[in-house]
Amino acid sequence: MPIISIRDLVVEYDGRRILDGLNLDIEHGETMVLLGGSGSGKSTLLRQILALEHPKSGSVHVKGTDIARCSAAELKTLRRSIGVAFQSAALFNSLSVEDNVALTLREHTRLAPSIVDLVVWMKLVVVGLADFGKLHPQELSGGMKKRAAVARALALGPEILVLDEPSAGLDPIVAAELDELILLLKEAFQMTVIVVTHELPSAFRIADRIAMLYQGRFCSIGTRDEIKASQDPRVQQFLNRIPGNIAKAPAVAAYFEKYVHTPEANA
């Protein structure tokens, strides 16, 4: 049975369809990369998986439970098994890095403070921030913030790790370091990892399977090799970085010429 199962998922904002009948199964221990351009619906899909929003129709089952229709207690239990690192890291600026990581341990477990400190240190070691625990988020670089967010997501030892645009805005070296960290986590903790990204090198480095979103629908789902070999023009356009609707200079000139002759422009 898949750990996450998405069936006929439809999401609309103010009558505008963002996700249009998505179906996807994510297996235990799999790294699934949700790939797609800006506005394709990747982050919206992620918010549905995390039950931060409700769908118009369809369902998302996490560990067999419909996450949008379960009770508050069931949702709380499910969320404890999911670790999330947001695109903006979303660390609490009023807390130190250590306290950010310790937050869920203090709230959801009865561990002694010394054990909490030990677990926090271990998580920070995994992400390479053991010496930076006392700092506050605003004192960290972009890459360090993302790693701290991963450490916080790992705090409760989740079965599912969700990473939203982990390498966005980072230089290629730091982005590659994060990719290696994701691979290490998957190997060390046997987690199911879901990564939302539009960074191709990162996607092809870490993915077991890739689901490519285009205008709210999956245009291709497969392994790295299957995606590379896909003949779908939308996949090819994305992989080969072919520009879409761009303004051509003569067309822009013609538009302005037409505009200056309108009564509106001459009023």
Add this chain to the structure above:
Amino acid sequence: MATVLENVGTKTIEHLDYVGSLNIQLWATLRAMGSALPFLGNRYRWRATVQQMLQIGVDALPMVSLMAICAGFILAMQGASELRRFGALHYVIDLVSVGFTRELGPLLTAIAVSGRSGSSFAAEIGTMKVTEELDSLRVMALEPVEFILAPKYLAALITVPSLSIVSNFCGILAGGLFMFFSTRLAPLLYFRYVLDSIVLRDVVTGLIKSLAFATIIAHVGCLEGFRVRGGPDSVGRSTTNAVVKSTFLVIVADAVFTAIFYLTVKS
């Protein structure tokens, strides 16, 4: 005509929606308040409550005291200029002591706290929303109402009445200074007259008003923060709205309470 009716209808629905949201938030907070209590609740939540009490109460103490002293002088001087003509200068004592305990002490405190803390609640929560920190709390199975709102509300319920008592004392003290310098009335005699002029009911009604004002300030400030949509400009708007709406509602609530107390005394 249709447009006017449409606008009136839209605004009415918006205001009803706002009042409904305030009520829902209030009940949700009351249900979560147990976690912020000392000994019985979560110790981290109580620690957050104490921190909030310092910010709302202790930090506002100099400002509230100074405002009350100035208002006490103003009330005494304005009252004296009229009452002197009727040879009833000693009624200044009644005016200041009853005026402050029933009305001015709680109202001045509420206006000061609304400006300082109501705006700060809206800005803090609004920023947390923009930076995905609220989503981050939810996916960590922590409810923002319990985690953020309950400590703020409990702190406001404790500190606003306490500040009102300080405000009453400072206002009455200012009246005493005025009486000493204008009529050479001995301070001890002044305080004896003050104790003769006020009754317990005056103090209790003032404190009941303070509790209502604390509820309005905390909930309007937090609701404005939770309603932030978009970017930093929206945070700025919510901060302004928090101060404007909470000050307006405090004065409306004051009028309602005063009318109730007036009618109950008359009957």
